[in-house]
Amino acid sequence: MTAVPPLPSLALVEGVRAGKVAAIARLISRVEANSDEVEEALAEIHRHTGKAHIVGITGVPGSGKSTLIAQLCRAVRETGRKVGVVAIDPTSPFSGGAILGDRIRMSDLNADPDVFIRSMATRGALGGLSRATVPAVDVLDAAGYEVVIIETVGVGQDEVDVVRAAHTTVVVSAPGLGDDIQAIKAGVLEIADIHVVSKCDRPDANRTVTELKSMLGLGLKLEQGGGWRIPVIPTSSVSGEGIDELLSAIDGHLQSMKESGELAERLLAMAEMRLLKSAEGMLRDRFEAERKGKVRSIAERIIRFELSPRAGARLLLDEIQGEINGQGNEPA
Amino acid sequence: MTAVPPLPSLALVEGVRAGKVAAIARLISRVEANSDEVEEALAEIHRHTGKAHIVGITGVPGSGKSTLIAQLCRAVRETGRKVGVVAIDPTSPFSGGAILGDRIRMSDLNADPDVFIRSMATRGALGGLSRATVPAVDVLDAAGYEVVIIETVGVGQDEVDVVRAAHTTVVVSAPGLGDDIQAIKAGVLEIADIHVVSKCDRPDANRTVTELKSMLGLGLKLEQGGGWRIPVIPTSSVSGEGIDELLSAIDGHLQSMKESGELAERLLAMAEMRLLKSAEGMLRDRFEAERKGKVRSIAERIIRFELSPRAGARLLLDEIQGEINGQGNEPA
Numbered sequence: 001m002t003a004v005p006p007l008p009s010l011a012l013v014e015g016v017r018a019g020k021v022a023a024i025a026r027l028i029s030r031v032e033a034n035s036d037e038v039e040e041a042l043a044e045i046h047r048h049t050g051k052a053h054i055v056g057i058t059g060v061p062g063s064g065k066s067t068l069i070a071q072l073c074r075a076v077r078e079t080g081r082k083v084g085v086v087a088i089d090p091t092s093p094f095s096g097g098a099i100l101g102d103r104i105r106m107s108d109l110n111a112d113p114d115v116f117i118r119s120m121a122t123r124g125a126l127g128g129l130s131r132a133t134v135p136a137v138d139v140l141d142a143a144g145y146e147v148v149i150i151e152t153v154g155v156g157q158d159e160v161d162v163v164r165a166a167h168t169t170v171v172v173s174a175p176g177l178g179d180d181i182q183a184i185k186a187g188v189l190e191i192a193d194i195h196v197v198s199k200c201d202r203p204d205a206n207r208t209v210t211e212l213k214s215m216l217g218l219g220l221k222l223e224q225g226g227g228w229r230i231p232v233i234p235t236s237s238v239s240g241e242g243i244d245e246l247l248s249a250i251d252g253h254l255q256s257m258k259e260s261g262e263l264a265e266r267l268l269a270m271a272e273m274r275l276l277k278s279a280e281g282m283l284r285d286r287f288e289a290e291r292k293g294k295v296r297s298i299a300e301r302i303i304r305f306e307l308s309p310r311a312g313a314r315l316l317l318d319e320i321q322g323e324i325n326g327q328g329n330e331p332a
Numbered sequence: 333m334t335a336v337p338p339l340p341s342l343a344l345v346e347g348v349r350a351g352k353v354a355a356i357a358r359l360i361s362r363v364e365a366n367s368d369e370v371e372e373a374l375a376e377i378h379r380h381t382g383k384a385h386i387v388g389i390t391g392v393p394g395s396g397k398s399t400l401i402a403q404l405c406r407a408v409r410e411t412g413r414k415v416g417v418v419a420i421d422p423t424s425p426f427s428g429g430a431i432l433g434d435r436i437r438m439s440d441l442n443a444d445p446d447v448f449i450r451s452m453a454t455r456g457a458l459g460g461l462s463r464a465t466v467p468a469v470d471v472l473d474a475a476g477y478e479v480v481i482i483e484t485v486g487v488g489q490d491e492v493d494v495v496r497a498a499h500t501t502v503v504v505s506a507p508g509l510g511d512d513i514q515a516i517k518a519g520v521l522e523i524a525d526i527h528v529v530s531k532c533d534r535p536d537a538n539r540t541v542t543e544l545k546s547m548l549g550l551g552l553k554l555e556q557g558g559g560w561r562i563p564v565i566p567t568s569s570v571s572g573e574g575i576d577e578l579l580s581a582i583d584g585h586l587q588s589m590k591e592s593g594e595l596a597e598r599l600l601a602m603a604e605m606r607l608l609k610s611a612e613g614m615l616r617d618r619f620e621a622e623r624k625g626k627v628r629s630i631a632e633r634i635i636r637f638e639l640s641p642r643a644g645a646r647l648l649l650d651e652i653q654g655e656i657n658g659q660g661n662e663p664a
Contacts, residue, residue, distance in 0.1 A: 039640075039642055042640065042642065043640035043642070043643065046637065046640045046641065047637050050637075134641075267635050268628065268631050268632065268635065271631035271632075271634045271635050271641070271644075272623065272627055272628070272631045274634070274641050275619075275627060275630060275631055275634070275641065275644055275645050275648055276616070276619050276627075278641050278642050278644070278645030279615060279619070279645040279648055279649050280612060280615065281645075282642075282645060282646065282649060283611060283612060283615060283649075284608070287607075287608050287611070291604065295604055295607060295608075296600065296604070298607060299600050299603035299604045299607055300600065300603075302603045302606070302607070303599050303600065303603050305378065305379050305382075308371075308374065308375035308378045309378065309466075309603070309606050309607065309610050310371055310374065310375070310610055310614075311375065312603075312607055312610070313607050313610030313611040313613075313614060314614065316607055316611055317611050317614060317615075321649065321650070
């Protein structure tokens with residue numbers, strides 16, 4: 001008996017393009033493992049992307065966005081389209097955090113082969129950006145999922161960056177969350193193409209809708225380039241109110257960008273964000289690889305006051321840069 | 333009349349070292365403005381650091397950490413030491429977010445010349461890492477502040493990174509915050525040298541203390557290298573309970589690291605974190621400077637599928653690296 005060598009990642013691409021769930025899941029796992037071997041496959045996958053509508057959905061924990069996403073998935077399916085979800089919220093039931101007891105509500109979705117839900121491992125135990133997120137979205141795009149949702153928790157810069165990887169960004173606010181919590185979100189509000197106020201069956205939801213509309217009127221732009229008017233949509237997971245309206249707004253936003261020519265600008269911004277994140281990721285990889293080597297020796301010189309921290313950083317960039325490029329020249 | 337040229341930043345260093353508040357405030361402002369001109373001054377400042385005890389204090393919004401810090405400042409002052417605070421929590425009253433109405437409680441501190449409180453502008457409207465934070469701590473260190481507190485909101489990776497810039501990290505938990513919110517903190521708990529449960533005058537505080545202790549017992553290490561036992565300290569801003577105990581624990585942690593030899597390892601880890609953050613900052617600066625130039629042209633090639641995103645990132649790193657180094661070689 002000889003051991004069967006593992007299938008190279010490149011060989012999974014065909015299965016992904018045929019929409020085979022097992023191939024999709026395996027390739028995403030390899031992306032998460034961050035092996036060099038997967039890079040060629042991802043470059044091939046990337047050539048087959050550009051068809052999916054990528055929708056970022058963000059909101060603080062407790063805003064009910066996971067339940068909203070489950071209902072949105074059903075609404076997308078009713079239009080005959082396939083839908084994928086990449087969840088990077090550590091408190092999301094999609095991500096295995098069964099804190100809210102929502103997992104059970106997702107189970108009927110899991111049975112539908114045209115719904116693919118994947119939770120991403122996050123950096124450390126926190127909800128930080130997973131560098132596998134955008135490549136995973138590429139895989140789902142190449143696999144023929146027409147709508148791909150990225151779920152993030154809207155509290156940090158990393159999460160905002162991820163949502164910038166989307167064509168359309170939905171920010172979910174909930175009534176009754178403390179002012180402290182809502183305040184963190186101030187920056188997140190600015191990135192919304194569509195606002196949702198969840199739990200609108202609650203009596204205090206109207207206040208949240210009003211507050212949000214007045215914030216939009218005061219500080220935030222109500223219209224974007226191309227004439228898209230940012231809507232505020234109340235939804236209820238109890239009555240199902242607002243879900244169809246939300247899907248119409250999501251579809252309408254993409255259509256509006258296409259018609260106005262804004263889409264070209266958005267695609268460039270998405271590619272730029274991705275470039276920055278990839279470059280930072282490469283830097284971090286080299287940094288980790290050199291932690292015991294160059295990084296340590298430069299850090300020691302800083303502690304001995306032989307180098308300022310900035311001079312040290314410049315030296316480090318210089319030294320590890322050669323290796324990033326050396327590595328890049330290797331493949332034929 | 334000829335205009336008086338602005339004082340070069342390097343000329344402020346003397347005033348900083350003499351502990352002059354105006355010079356300190358001006359130099360920190362220039363660091364925040366991120367001018368190239370300040371770099372030489374910061375390198376000079378860095379040579380005079382290494383005396384302050386840097387304490388990172390983090391916790392979710394609403395955990396009462398600003399009030400705790402105000403009381404801790406008073407306790408430090410009672411021991412005759414000078415204390416500085418660098419706040420990068422956008423919801424903190426120190427940062428100008430008067431949401432909690434705590435600002436008034438800070439006012440007596442503001443009148444004390446041996447307490448220096450500075451809130452940092454954050455990247456965007458969010459609480460993300462301010463790259464000026466660690467240099468600002470350097471300035472306060474060189475100015476003779478014996479204890480320098482960094483206040484962050486403990487929700488994202490950036491904030492965790494900042495706290496890793498400290499000798500001693502305090503994580504503040506509060507009773508009664510929802511499970512959703514506490515859950516985000518799971519990753520933050522791991523970085524604590526000292527735990528505080530605030531608002532222990534509340535009846536549900538005991539539960540929080542018990543839960544935290546059981547989490548520490550189950551998953552988290554109770555002891556660190558060098559034999560430091562991570563304490564859980566209940567505090568109350570109403571009665572003042574626990575504040576002196578907290579200061580003793582903070583002092584004790586540094587002493588323990590000195591005695592066990594752990595401090596050398598911690599200093600290296602701090603310098604390494606700083607190296608990575610500086611290198612990332614330089615990359616981001618070049619990226620922003622090239623946004624209309626190289627970044628855009630590479631992004632356009634990615635959109636046309638001529639380059640994979642990773643190949644594009646490698647190309648970009650290669651092209652902008654030369655300039656980072658070129659810039660570095662300029663000064664004599």
